[in-house]
Amino acid sequence: xxxxxxxxxxxxxxxxxxxxxxxxxxxxxxxxxxxxxxxxxxxxxxxxxxxxxxxxxxxxxxxxxxxxxxxxxxxxxxxxxxxxxxxxxxxxxxxxxxxxxxxxxxxxxxxxxxxxxxxxxxxxxxxxxxxxxxxxxxxxxxxxxxxxxxxxxxxx
Numbered sequence: 001x002x003x004x005x006x007x008x009x010x011x012x013x014x015x016x017x018x019x020x021x022x023x024x025x026x027x028x029x030x031x032x033x034x035x036x037x038x039x040x041x042x043x044x045x046x047x048x049x050x051x052x053x054x055x056x057x058x059x060x061x062x063x064x065x066x067x068x069x070x071x072x073x074x075x076x077x078x079x080x081x082x083x084x085x086x087x088x089x090x091x092x093x094x095x096x097x098x099x100x101x102x103x104x105x106x107x108x109x110x111x112x113x114x115x116x117x118x119x120x121x122x123x124x125x126x127x128x129x130x131x132x133x134x135x136x137x138x139x140x141x142x143x144x145x146x147x148x149x150x151x152x153x154x155x156x
Contacts (some may be wrong), residue, residue, distance in 0.1 A: 006035065006043035016052045023052075031055055031071055033078045050080035052090075060094045062100060073126075096147075103145030 014018045027042075032051050034042040051072065058068045071089050075081060081089065128131045133141040 005046060007046060007048075009034075009042045009044070012044045012048060012052075015049055018052065026052070026055065031063055031065070031072060047080040054081050054086070057090075058093070061096060063093070065097075099147040103147040106145050134150075 007015070007127065009020045009023055013023055023044075024042075027034055032044065032048050032055075034044050037043060054072070055068055058071065059065075064116070071092075072081075074089070075111070077087060092120075
């Protein structure tokens with residue numbers, strides 16, 4: 001590939017709307033790949049922009065970087081997703097999106113009456129969580145739909 005077809009990290013970062021440190025992290029995580037110049041500078045094929053768009057879309061769905069890496073590993077050797085790849089891979093996300101939509105709807109419908117944290121600071125908490133019974137279930141916002149509770153294994 002000609003040098004003019006390769007993007008330096010700063011240009012790729014600008015075009016992708018990401019910090020160069022994020023690109024280096026994604027590369028170390030195996031999500032994208034670069035070549036190196038004789039001086040050791042990273043250069044990226046323009047097609048990496050499509051992979052980065054895929055990563056961002058997958059993160060917005062709620063996939064972890066491990067899940068994204070797994071999806072991208074189904075493509076041949078660092079190839080960017082095609083339209084057919086996108087259709088196939090994104091189909092598997094539909095159930096997750098439906099769960100998130102249902103969780104957000106539940107959150108919206110209960111938002112004015114409960115913040116879901118078991119804090120006992122609202123009058124409603126005395127009805128929904130008397131004597132802080134939800135503390136025995138576990139930490140965090142226990143009334144918040146589980147699909148909306150972030151866990152340490154999922155990155156946004």
